[in-house]
Amino acid sequence: MSVETIPVIDFAQFGDGTSLESQEIAKKFYEACRDVGFAYLINTGIPQEKVNGMFEWSAKFFELPIEVKTKVSKLPEKYGGYRGIGVEQVSQMVFDPEELVAIRKGKSLDFKESFDVYDETSTAGLGLENTGYRKRFCQGFASLLWTTADLAGFFNECHKDGANWLRLVHYPEAPAEVFESGEKGRIGAHTDYGTCTLLFQDDVGGLEVESPSEPGVDLLMRWSNDTLKTTLHRVRALARSADDNGMTQKRFSIPYFIGADAKTIVDYIPGCWGPDKPKKYDPVNAAKYIDMRVHATYLK
Numbered sequence: 001m002s003v004e005t006i007p008v009i010d011f012a013q014f015g016d017g018t019s020l021e022s023q024e025i026a027k028k029f030y031e032a033c034r035d036v037g038f039a040y041l042i043n044t045g046i047p048q049e050k051v052n053g054m055f056e057w058s059a060k061f062f063e064l065p066i067e068v069k070t071k072v073s074k075l076p077e078k079y080g081g082y083r084g085i086g087v088e089q090v091s092q093m094v095f096d097p098e099e100l101v102a103i104r105k106g107k108s109l110d111f112k113e114s115f116d117v118y119d120e121t122s123t124a125g126l127g128l129e130n131t132g133y134r135k136r137f138c139q140g141f142a143s144l145l146w147t148t149a150d151l152a153g154f155f156n157e158c159h160k161d162g163a164n165w166l167r168l169v170h171y172p173e174a175p176a177e178v179f180e181s182g183e184k185g186r187i188g189a190h191t192d193y194g195t196c197t198l199l200f201q202d203d204v205g206g207l208e209v210e211s212p213s214e215p216g217v218d219l220l221m222r223w224s225n226d227t228l229k230t231t232l233h234r235v236r237a238l239a240r241s242a243d244d245n246g247m248t249q250k251r252f253s254i255p256y257f258i259g260a261d262a263k264t265i266v267d268y269i270p271g272c273w274g275p276d277k278p279k280k281y282d283p284v285n286a287a288k289y290i291d292m293r294v295h296a297t298y299l300k
């Protein structure tokens with residue numbers, strides 16, 4: 001999808017979310033969620049220096065030796081911590097173990113590493129305490145985003161526990177031919193599983209958004225009876241350029257996945273179903289659903 005068709009939503013006049021202007025902004029955001037499933041948000045009030053700071057810490061973290069990074073791969077919480085290159089391979093709605101193995105054999109691996117801050121407490125015991133990394137940045141940044149998301153007024157009763165998940169992602173530099181031959185990829189086409197994702201990226205590029213005519217069905221679609229889109233997206237390595245010496249440059253991104261409280265039963269949002277629009281999906285428990293999707297993502 002070209003940049004022009006992804007709506008830009010300007011939050012400059014959003015204030016505390018009670019004015020007429022803020023209702024206009026909310027309406028535009030709703031329309032973007034309904035028609036595209038993606039939007040560029042500008043003037044969100046998230047200070048750019050905080051975002052830059054998080055990217056700097058991310059670069060520092062991924063430069064650490066692999067022995068140090070793997071030390072923080074096993075946290076008490078299921079989802080937190082470091083995932084090395086080749087540990088994850090996104091798949092889209094395939095859950096049968098044999099089918100997953102077959103897909104992975106035939107498919108290029110997602111060539112990336114990541115670090116997950118599952119919630120405000122999940123970095124306990126990382127061994128990074130004295131670096132300032134955890135307190136000053138990951139948690140502070142996560143709370144900042146949560147507050148911002150909260151401001152938008154979309155997340156009510158069932159987003160109280162903060163089942164949110166800040167992820168630092170690094171797609172390492174590699175010879176261009178490994179991407180060209182299909183031996184490796186960056187992140188394959190997928191939809192995100194949670195309610196919504198705030199995504200920060202550096203200026204390397206490569207994120208591609210599928211036309212929403214072919215949406216993947218995830219929680220938000222189930223919840224809204226297909227009114228709101230969960231749109232397929234992927235990251236590809238960019239084509240070679242004259243001055244890159246045959247290397248594809250590294251890329252960093254920071255997705256912040258916003259998830260419903262574990263106990264939430266994702267049934268229908270009122271107004272999304274009725275005699276003219278029958279319910280399409282069975283209700284699911286939010287935590288069980290996310291578990292199922294995450295489980296299908298890990299290779300090891």
Ligand SMILES: O=C(O)CCC(=O)C(=O)O
Pocket residue numbers: 169187192199201207233235252253254255
């Ligand atoms: O790296 C990116 O820009 C996208 C990452 C992504 O889609 C994800 O982690 O779900």
Ligand SMILES: [Fe+2]
Pocket residue numbers: 190191192233
């Ligand atoms: Fe994603």
